Amino acid sequence: MTVSEAAEQVGLTTYTLRWYEQEGLVEPVGRDSAGRRRYTQQDLDWLILLTRLRRTGMPVRDMRRYAELAREGDSTLAARRRIFEAHRDRVLARISELEEDLKVLNYKIEVYGKMEQEPC
Amino acid sequence: MTVSEAAEQVGLTTYTLRWYEQEGLVEPVGRDSAGRRRYTQQDLDWLILLTRLRRTGMPVRDMRRYAELAREGDSTLAARRRIFEAHRDRVLARISELEEDLKVLNYKIEVYGKMEQEPC
């Protein structure tokens, strides 16, 4: 799979895909005879996981740290689990926060609706 | 209330408070005889609303638009309600997304836990 196909599959641009590789979030992708990147399904799976971490707000720095651990093999399983647990807690906190803010948003919408009907 | 007191109350820095004013997210704050900002409770309430919009992911650009509408008075009530409704939908979508990603995170944690116990 070429870089542009991979980009489409995972919802990133080719720029970003190359940048992720350069930043060490992805181990060097295999090349064809002409030196062009060829993405395997494994590469895609990894990228899809990364996009999930990314959009749940994990900084690139932390994703790199996680990628480094993953490259080190099974000895880092526990460390990786702890990273995920900590991150899960942050995501949970974020969801609660959003739900709190949502209440205010809904209240505001309601008030606006009322004010439109019977202006004070 | 001084700028630093206000900053502490709303959880922003004094830099950010001044910058928000400069960017038109806040209408010019009243000054004392020495030209120093004096924040009223109204100012604080507005800032707290802004921080909620901000942390639910509304871009500063959109917050400015909303602030402009608010300054124009009651004629923009419906427009402001629509902004909030659109934003609420985005927040809801964001929460669903986070919950999806949370599932993957939990699955990963489980798998890591199992692999730690009985390595393959």
Next chain:
DNA sequence: GCTTGACTTCGAGTGGGCTCTAACTGGAAG
């Protein structure tokens, strides 16, 4: 009356995460 310290403005700097340009290369289609 002098020092201190919190304020003022203006403009420059920072960090994160991409995003793009320039110059080049290699393989496929006509």
Next chain:
DNA sequence: CTTCCAGTTAGAGCCCACTCGAAGTCAAGC
């Protein structure tokens, strides 16, 4: 054989949202 297109690299540029530095002002405490 030429054209074309999708790749390649290194490095610069961009956008966002702050964040800070410099230089100056003012009022309160000693």
